Amino acid sequence: MLRIRCPYCEEARSEEEFAYAGEAHIRRPEDPEALSDREWGEYLHFRTNARGPHREMWVHAAGCRRYFNVLRDTVSYEILDVYPIGKAPSDDSTGNGA
Amino acid sequence: MSDRPGVVLRREPARGCLNLRGNPRDAGFRNAVAAVTGVELPVESCTWGPAGDAAVYWLGPDEWLLVLPAGREADVERRLREALAGSFSVVDTSGTHCFLNLSGPARGYVLQKSSPYDFHPRNFPAGRCVQTVFAKASALVAANPDGSFDLVVRRSYADYVRDWIADAEEEYGFARG
Numbered sequence: 001m002l003r004i005r006c007p008y009c010e011e012a013r014s015e016e017e018f019a020y021a022g023e024a025h026i027r028r029p030e031d032p033e034a035l036s037d038r039e040w041g042e043y044l045h046f047r048t049n050a051r052g053p054h055r056e057m058w059v060h061a062a063g064c065r066r067y068f069n070v071l072r073d074t075v076s077y078e079i080l081d082v083y084p085i086g087k088a089p090s091d092d093s094t095g096n097g098a
Numbered sequence: 099m100s101d102r103p104g105v106v107l108r109r110e111p112a113r114g115c116l117n118l119r120g121n122p123r124d125a126g127f128r129n130a131v132a133a134v135t136g137v138e139l140p141v142e143s144c145t146w147g148p149a150g151d152a153a154v155y156w157l158g159p160d161e162w163l164l165v166l167p168a169g170r171e172a173d174v175e176r177r178l179r180e181a182l183a184g185s186f187s188v189v190d191t192s193g194t195h196c197f198l199n200l201s202g203p204a205r206g207y208v209l210q211k212s213s214p215y216d217f218h219p220r221n222f223p224a225g226r227c228v229q230t231v232f233a234k235a236s237a238l239v240a241a242n243p244d245g246s247f248d249l250v251v252r253r254s255y256a257d258y259v260r261d262w263i264a265d266a267e268e269e270y271g272f273a274r275g
Contacts, residue, residue, distance in 0.1 A: 008143060008158060008159045009143050009228070010143045010144070011144070013214075013215070014214035014215070014231070016214050016231050017214070017230055017231055062229060062230055062231045062236040063228070063229045063230060064143075064157060064158035064159070064161075064229065065158060066159065
């Protein structure tokens, strides 16, 4: 069971209160009409599936109901960073930073 | 089992509730709310404050629950809409919430059985409020100055939560207020 620090409630809470919300920093293409089917399919369905540090979104579903970003190691499950939506990641070592 | 109840669960009368959203960094927003309601919005996360016969709970970084004596919510809502400008939201949620009060020496044990949150007074002193998992439902739990806890649960889960508490408190002896 993870203990996740919600950046809005400003305390660590049990994983039970949260829901996973997929990979973070996926930017919707400015002009979807201009994309090929392959590019659109990659935007919709393809994810980095990182082994190691991974930037992802969680929602504090039973708490403040806000989405936020988490940098989590997918091997050790260690949470390395937590930061609000709209904030750029502190580095892009994961390959899925903005 | 002693004859003194370890837990007292009281169902509170219905109250007027307004869900209020706006920018807490906007002094105009905070001042307008204070002028209409007499309530200072708590900007620190997971805190609440009483203000006369009203109370206001922090729900999120831009969201509060304003609890008023039943019957006053429509008037306060209208006056808030007149006083506030820009991006804000006021929604009457009086029909959504059911208020319970949990007191008695074993009240903390009952909460600990029901939720993953640490309700020990060192972590959850008077003036704190959290929204968390409670039983298999969710609840807003607030610590009162008298040591009791207020629970705000969704009306549709209220019977379930009361049954859950009745089961959890059986070993301590309980009373219905």
